[in-house]
Amino acid sequence: MMRxxxxxxxxxxxxxxxxxxxxxxxxxxxxxxxxxxxxxxxxTTLLTIAGFYRPTKGEVRFSDRVVNDLPPRERxxxxxxxxxxxxxxxxxxxxxxxxxxxxxxxxxxxxTKATEVAKLxxxxxxxxxxxxxxxxxxxxxxxxxxxxxxxxxxxxxxxPLSNLDAKLRITMRAxxxxxxxxxxxxxxxxTHDQVEAMTMADxxxxxxxxxxxxxxxxxxxxxxxxxxxxxxxxxxxxxxFVEVSLEEVxxxxxxxxxxxxxxxxNGIAQKVHRMATSREVVLGVRPEDITIGQGKIEGExxxxxxxxxxxxxxxxxxxxxxxxxxxxxxxxxxGERVQLAFSMERIQLFDKATERSLLL
Amino acid sequence: MWARARQWWNxxxxxxxxxxxxxxxxxxxxxxxxxxFGKRMYLGVVPKEFGFANFQFLWRPIAWGLEQTTVWTALxxxxxxxVTSALAVTIICMLAGYALSRIExxxxxxxxxxxxxxxxxxxxxxxxxxxxxxFYIKLLHKIPGVAxxxxxxxxxxxxxxxxxxxxxxxxxxxxxxxxxxxTRFQVWYRVFLPLVKPGIAAVFIWGFxxxxxxxxxxxxxxxxxxxxxxxxxxxxxxxEVIDYGYLAALSLIYMIPPLLLFxxxxxxxxxxxxxxxxxx
Ligand SMILES: Nc1ncnc2c1ncn2[C@@H]1O[C@H](COP(=O)(O)OP(=O)(O)OP(=O)(O)O)[C@@H](O)[C@H]1O
Ligand SMILES: [Mg+2]
Numbered sequence: 001m002m003r004x005x006x007x008x009x010x011x012x013x014x015x016x017x018x019x020x021x022x023x024x025x026x027x028x029x030x031x032x033x034x035x036x037x038x039x040x041x042x043x044t045t046l047l048t049i050a051g052f053y054r055p056t057k058g059e060v061r062f063s064d065r066v067v068n069d070l071p072p073r074e075r076x077x078x079x080x081x082x083x084x085x086x087x088x089x090x091x092x093x094x095x096x097x098x099x100x101x102x103x104x105x106x107x108x109x110x111x112t113k114a115t116e117v118a119k120l121x122x123x124x125x126x127x128x129x130x131x132x133x134x135x136x137x138x139x140x141x142x143x144x145x146x147x148x149x150x151x152x153x154x155x156x157x158x159x160p161l162s163n164l165d166a167k168l169r170i171t172m173r174a175x176x177x178x179x180x181x182x183x184x185x186x187x188x189x190x191t192h193d194q195v196e197a198m199t200m201a202d203x204x205x206x207x208x209x210x211x212x213x214x215x216x217x218x219x220x221x222x223x224x225x226x227x228x229x230x231x232x233x234x235x236x237x238x239x240x241f242v243e244v245s246l247e248e249v250x251x252x253x254x255x256x257x258x259x260x261x262x263x264x265x266n267g268i269a270q271k272v273h274r275m276a277t278s279r280e281v282v283l284g285v286r287p288e289d290i291t292i293g294q295g296k297i298e299g300e301x302x303x304x305x306x307x308x309x310x311x312x313x314x315x316x317x318x319x320x321x322x323x324x325x326x327x328x329x330x331x332x333x334x335g336e337r338v339q340l341a342f343s344m345e346r347i348q349l350f351d352k353a354t355e356r357s358l359l360l
Numbered sequence: 361m362w363a364r365a366r367q368w369w370n371x372x373x374x375x376x377x378x379x380x381x382x383x384x385x386x387x388x389x390x391x392x393x394x395x396x397f398g399k400r401m402y403l404g405v406v407p408k409e410f411g412f413a414n415f416q417f418l419w420r421p422i423a424w425g426l427e428q429t430t431v432w433t434a435l436x437x438x439x440x441x442x443v444t445s446a447l448a449v450t451i452i453c454m455l456a457g458y459a460l461s462r463i464e465x466x467x468x469x470x471x472x473x474x475x476x477x478x479x480x481x482x483x484x485x486x487x488x489x490x491x492x493x494x495f496y497i498k499l500l501h502k503i504p505g506v507a508x509x510x511x512x513x514x515x516x517x518x519x520x521x522x523x524x525x526x527x528x529x530x531x532x533x534x535x536x537x538x539x540x541x542x543t544r545f546q547v548w549y550r551v552f553l554p555l556v557k558p559g560i561a562a563v564f565i566w567g568f569x570x571x572x573x574x575x576x577x578x579x580x581x582x583x584x585x586x587x588x589x590x591x592x593x594x595x596x597x598x599x600e601v602i603d604y605g606y607l608a609a610l611s612l613i614y615m616i617p618p619l620l621l622f623x624x625x626x627x628x629x630x631x632x633x634x635x636x637x638x639x640x
Contacts, residue, residue: 072539083530083532085532085533089554098540102542
């Protein structure tokens with residue numbers, strides 16, 4: 001079991017700053033997701049932690065020991081790659097026991113250890129096949145078995161679910177989360193899928209362009225996104241954004257646009273007072289925080305998309321588009337004019353220039 | 361009906377053209393076999409009798425000038441020479457190919473271009489330098505020494521071939537092996553070599569063939585008393601009375617080992633591993 005800390009970790013490839021000044025603490029037994037869009041530096045971070053890349057700047061520490069110069073084989077890490085990277089010329093059994101063979105574990109222990117992990121991952125009956133004869137899901141479990149058989153201190157997973165079909169992905173999401181909790185191995189999980197990160201991780205570190213945007217529990221990232229980017233990245237359908245200005249009338253703060261105007265609640269107004277440096281701000285409202293049928297703001301129904309569990313309604317307020325999650329079987333006609341209200345305690349406000357939240 | 365006839369004619373025409381192109385080569389091979397097994401040639405081409413009379417050298421010594429050897433000694437020498445040379449080519453190319461495929465170091469691209477350049481240099485112009493080199497390291501006039509010198513000619517392109525095979529293995533497989541505890545050498549030996557078996561076979565066959573057919577290095581750097589098949593055939597050509605049937609039979613024996621090698625390594629040549637998953 002191990003604590004990991006990244007301290008100002010940077011990895012540059014020539015001019016490309018793949019990872020830039022990343023500082024992150026990971027506790028013993030914690031399940032952390034590295035989340036971000038393609039090319040944001042997730043894999044690079046993982047490979048640097050594993051020891052394949054030497055940090056350009058900064059440090060990787062395993063339980064207080066700086067390991068910048070420790071080769072991968074001495075780090076006792078288990079890793080599952082996006083492509084699974086099984087050894088195509090070896091049977092499943094030989095794939096799983098390969099780390100034991102290299103570590104010179106006596107041969108008589110291989111059988112029991114392999115059977116143990118194989119049982120855990122339900123691949124015991126695949127032992128004699130070669131990887132070419134396995135489905136994607138089976139390959140993934142073999143790769144996981146291979147990484148677990150050496151009882152690693154740290155497990156690194158690089159988009160392990162992205163090659164699976166949608167249904168299997170949902171099953172494996174739960175399985176993997178349960179497995180991690182049962183084994184208690186500190187785990188870093190890379191994904192570009194925010195749902196995967198939200199559902200599985202204890203904490204999420206959201207990266208963009210090599211920089212850490214925010215780290216926190218899934219709820220923290222969802223309820224109080226630190227930047228415009230985080231707000232837009234987390235949640236489906238995504239948060240609605242409108243450029244608005246702040247106005248102070250008789251000691252009350254108002255949000256105004258051409259089309260609507262409303263006062264901020266006291267709690268939010270206090271924070272904004274403290275943080276705001278300009279009147280130009282961006283308002284963010286999640287689709288589920290808008291109610292149709294009450295309130296003073298008026299809009300027109302643009303399109304209605306039934307999703308089964310709820311209904312996605314797109315509204316127009318002047319030139320602005322809003323996505324709203326309405327109850328299932330909610331019926332309105334296209335073109336109909338409706339009233340709507342925002343849940344005042346759940347709105348987000350960001351500085352337009354710095355794109356940072358005004359509510360932190 | 362017309363379409364059928366046309367189709368038929370197209371087929372026939374293509375066979376005729378291919379036949380015409382192949383004819384000279386076919387004639388050569390046919391006459392080669394006829395000569396090897398024929399006796400008392402009619403018009404110098406058509407044998408009147410068939411038999412193994414030309415193959416008497418298989419159990420009798422072969423003489424030229426005042427000296428003699430046996431075909432088995434010459435074959436043994438040639439196998440020793442070609443296998444040594446092929447092993448040297450294979451081992452060096454597999455090591456160098458891996459390094460050039462996976463390890464970053466200064467001057468790597470220069471080195472790669474240099475290899476191509478070296479490959480373009482004809483082997484003959486190096487003969488004098490190699491003669492002195494072998495002399496000083498006391499390997500001149502010895503089969504292993506000359507085999508190594510011969511190997512150096514095939515190594516440049518062989519390195520490129522080997523690099524190509526290793527380039528085809530995904531990085532993640534290498535990283536997996538390192539995570540699993542392998543040193544660089546173990547990655548090469550335990551994971552990469554088994555994966556490029558067809559490549560190893562190809563490089564080995566290639567090194568073997570060039571050495572097997574070599575004449576100029578063997579002729580120049582080995583003493584006249586050590587005969588390989590190529591130099592043996594040459595000395596028989598240099599005698600006053602040339603027995604073509606005898607030469608054809610000897611050449612036939614010369615051809616057999618490379619063919620056998622192909623048959624034995626065919627399985628390895630055709631077994632290409634399949635990498636699973638995407639993102640490779
Ligand atoms: N070996 C390398 N040499 C040069 N640039 C690299 C190298 N590896 C990654 N990069 C660059 O660094 C950035 C981050 O790459 P990285 O692979 O870490 O992204 P990622 O977040 O894993 O993306 P994805 O979700 O597509 O896998 C990219 O701009 C990429 O082009
Ligand atoms: Mg990646």
